[in-house]
Amino acid sequence: MKIVGLMKKVSIGSAVLGDGTFKIIAGPCSIEGRDHFLETGIQLKELGVLILRGGIYKLRTNPQSFQGLGDEVFNWLLEAKNKLGLPLVSEVTDPRQIEKLSECIDCFQVGTRNMYNYELLKELGKQKKPVILKRAFSALVKEWIYASEYITREGNDNLIFCERGIRTFETITRNTLDLGAVAYLKAHTPYPVIVDPSHASGERSLVLPLTKAAKAVGADGALIEMHLNPLKALSDSDQSLDLMGIRNLIHELKNVADSKPATLS
Amino acid sequence: MKIVGLMKKVSIGSAVLGDGTFKIIAGPCSIEGRDHFLETGIQLKELGVLILRGGIYKLRTNPQSFQGLGDEVFNWLLEAKNKLGLPLVSEVTDPRQIEKLSECIDCFQVGTRNMYNYELLKELGKQKKPVILKRAFSALVKEWIYASEYITREGNDNLIFCERGIRTFETITRNTLDLGAVAYLKAHTPYPVIVDPSHASGERSLVLPLTKAAKAVGADGALIEMHLNPLKALSDSDQSLDLMGIRNLIHELKNVADSKPATLS
């Protein structure tokens, strides 16, 4: 499946994944408002973060209606993005959202609940923006690779795998981060692989050690949940880092050398 | 349960676990003979490995009889150990083996199948040699800690936890190495924690990246399956490293800084 040594680089805006450096993609679980988003972006940029993440659809007051996300919201998102000059990653859950989202985001994220949503994957394969494909709660690695082919066979090979923890019997962490799968993907596919230690652990104090482990195992980056004030976050407050947590994370990662993918036997 | 910052150091012979350095414990799955064991030890010592491992009971030709392990075998094990000057770790599976094993090994290993064997654990608590307690195939972290208390409550706190991968739905690796559990134990208990990437992955090419990840997450060492000639190993040949693999592993680990346990929130 892979020509060893030939790694695919994927660009999210001006940032490159798969170039041998470890990238942090950070931001709030859901964008909570124009000013909050702008302030978050300014602070993260100062720390050296090159890619922002943020959930858009949670803005909707009426969960039954895609149309509820008014043009106004897209306008101030574009405004903020222009001021910051940073690319934005956001989740997509329905093929009918793709066109509108394309106007203001730089990378689509397919969440764990939609990895098997092949109709959505095929539509994402027909456009050119990069796609972060999270692993389903209990997807076999083989199924995950198979799902990725629904995207790439349509012509879009701007693909990034994201390991976000699998569902096991253990309850002390929310999920179990499967770094063996990361090492396996790095050795057997050409695409960048990132991890989501925030959702994997569900616990702020484990985000730093798991991110260091992910870099050491050879991952290309991490998706980090952050909030300017985690105690006030509308969701996932237990696992969000604050700015000091992000700064510390970036500092500590400097001392971790990653693993080169093993050659195939 | 733990006074933060107070870490327990555990000595295996002259080697110390929990002192902030990452230790490699290496050796064959089962000791295959006097000369082979001696040669393995000499080579590992040259590479800087400070602790040997090796299964003794697999030497027995008659699996039904503990008495089958003659005094002769113990004699040449002692001879080899004296020549090498390295401590030896070996597995125990029955309370009635403890006395005899004590004469020639420096640390007991309780395998994944015996983590819930409380009668064995209690007997190991009544003696003073260190005990490596592997996690059962599907033990909750809370049960693992509880099992360790069968040992420590009897008076022996020379305890080392060993994460060896848990059983999940995934089949691409033999088990799923749970590094979140390692980070959790480092933050919540004072004892050293090591990993077994060989049994966790069941695949030689994943041993290096997973060991680097284990160091980065904050583990105190790794138990590595090795064989002078893996293709000729009597068991587990797919996951054994050869000498060059061990040398490369030790070299690569130098560039990985570990994670300090998070303070409790």
Added chain:
Amino acid sequence: MKIVGLMKKVSIGSAVLGDGTFKIIAGPCSIEGRDHFLETGIQLKELGVLILRGGIYKLRTNPQSFQGLGDEVFNWLLEAKNKLGLPLVSEVTDPRQIEKLSECIDCFQVGTRNMYNYELLKELGKQKKPVILKRAFSALVKEWIYASEYITREGNDNLIFCERGIRTFETITRNTLDLGAVAYLKAHTPYPVIVDPSHASGERSLVLPLTKAAKAVGADGALIEMHLNPLKALSDSDQSLDLMGIRNLIHELKNVADSKPATLS
């Protein structure tokens, strides 16, 4: 959540689920052609089967194109259904398929891969045909109930749960049929619950005992994979029953009394 004793009956065409009898829904994994489908339906009807199942989208030669399913196919499906007078259940995987499918099927099936596809569920909630909601590979029962509310809150309470086996470490069966979940749902929700022993086991010889167990635990029916000639089936040949298997199943089920849901403590 449920007023004990008040069970919801759901009609698929003229057949009723949740009326205290155990219903067999049978048919091929994928409809393989007009004559084959008609012959299957005639034989099943003679055995007393009241509801047919059959996958439509697998007919498509071009997997990338929904439009590939020509009007001709829908025409002969309608023709066959009219001749047989039996209602048809078929899977839906994209909100954009609903309108066209509505013309010829009587009940939508949401497969295990789409249980978390909330956009699809919401659209199914806006129409009135019954929906069989299969459990995702590793969905918690609480998540499954939550998913069902995406349908019912939109106004469609013609809901049927289908337990199809969960993903565990065990490999001797393809999945592990969770009959405790069936008993739990029967006690805590008013909706009919059926099982899919064919996909749960992946093994023909286990379909009969698991279906009997499902009836005994209180399920309202079973979705059985069948094929006139299993060895020639295009997919899932290992788990399909032939006509004699279906006849034997129906005969054996007569001697199994089901369990009434327990009253809540």
Added chain:
Amino acid sequence: MKIVGLMKKVSIGSAVLGDGTFKIIAGPCSIEGRDHFLETGIQLKELGVLILRGGIYKLRTNPQSFQGLGDEVFNWLLEAKNKLGLPLVSEVTDPRQIEKLSECIDCFQVGTRNMYNYELLKELGKQKKPVILKRAFSALVKEWIYASEYITREGNDNLIFCERGIRTFETITRNTLDLGAVAYLKAHTPYPVIVDPSHASGERSLVLPLTKAAKAVGADGALIEMHLNPLKALSDSDQSLDLMGIRNLIHELKNVADSKPATLS
């Protein structure tokens, strides 16, 4: 491995498992005293229960000492058993308990924590009393069969398998009862198979439907946790049936026909 149709019957005292009838083995999790045990036995006998169960070691005030179980206790156990005329099943956790336990019990139970305790299994293979071998929390069926061979190869083929639920991600039941494994064992081994719905579900209201399902799938019996007054039970009070629960269970089971093992394909 099995000559189809040749089923092994195993006697526990005068009661026979594997003769085509479904047997209830009932009793408290732990024997709480002479009078309580006698009263429980009298009541169960009146209901038609033929085999008693009860944990002995939980009687010990000093958990570290097997000797703590005085001769007095064994004496009144024998006295009670003689008055009742019913055989007793109890758990064994250490090879050194076998001799003493043999004097007053009729069947050894190996709990889920000791299925991999091969030294214990071998010793149980060297004596003649029947052994109920529970499946470990996450044992593969193949490992379970392999563990049973540690007993039978030593000469004791009075073996009974007990499925007690496996560990999965689901939390609404304590474990997931794997009835597919029961059907598989009935088809592929000659030994009786029973289930433990009390530990599998951890929930009183699920014991009845799961026991009916177990009979329907072809099991030979069930191990039921009961207590004269569950609210006062020293352990596992949530899952214990009272006498009325046992009476109802026995009554309802009469209307469930079991499954004959499938012939092998």
